[in-house]
Amino acid sequence: MNEDHVQALCDQETMIERARGDDAPEWLTRHVETFTGALAGERNGTPFPCHFGTNALERGDLLYTAVPSLTDPEALFGFRDALLEYLDTYRDHAELAPLVTFFAPPADGVDAVSEAGWHEALWHVLQFLHVNDPEPWPADVPTDPDDSHWEFCFGGTPMFPTSRAPFYHDRRSRYCPVGLEITFQPRDVFDGLTHDTEAGAHAREVIQDRLGDYDGRCPHADLGDYGVEGDREWRQYLFSEDESQFPDECPITVTREVTALDADPGDAGGVGAD
Structure with missing residues (x-):
């Protein structure tokens, strides 16, 4: 961790220092500035909705990496390796240590990409990770995304990747002007915070109240809870602005x-009913 290259997994202090360096890519500097500015700031007199994220930022608990391309295989393999390192590291780093991932914008600029294009970019990254995952899909997680207990998995770990992108106009809590940004949260960080616990219900109430004030509109209709019939995790990874482009x-x-x-030949596929 904290190796001296853009795609290295690094802690918050290192990422901020790197982004301020003279040799930092301009897109990385802007990503870090807009991300930290959003989480530490307010809109409509309301703090950023996810208080878990704002608290982790304040404590310096977040981990980071950057990816210089959304499509280049070498860059995506580098990201895969950083994500594997993260999964080996995050529990020792802090109690709550999501991985914030900054992607370089397309060469033609963000305005050249439609909302549908950003959805395609996200799922291209996730599909690449899955195809090149050295670990089997967990046996206790369905493979059908149209199952309320489905979640994206990588390295044998279910995780919730929540994204921000440039196409949002009103839903500013999900807006990132620089390019695609994905924050990976292993499912186990939500232990004790599920919808059926008092702490989880309270957290959702706080976040949804803040969302309405921060965005100036009702929380997205797809915002739901893991395992609840009718709710789907994949629809929450990058919310729609225009449903026709979703x-x-x-x-x-x-x-x-x-x-x-490049997986270990001894690895076998998971066993379990979908």
């Missing part, structure tokens, strides 16, 4: 078998 069905294809060419 995928009709989840764009990822999941298999239990390991397909990564």
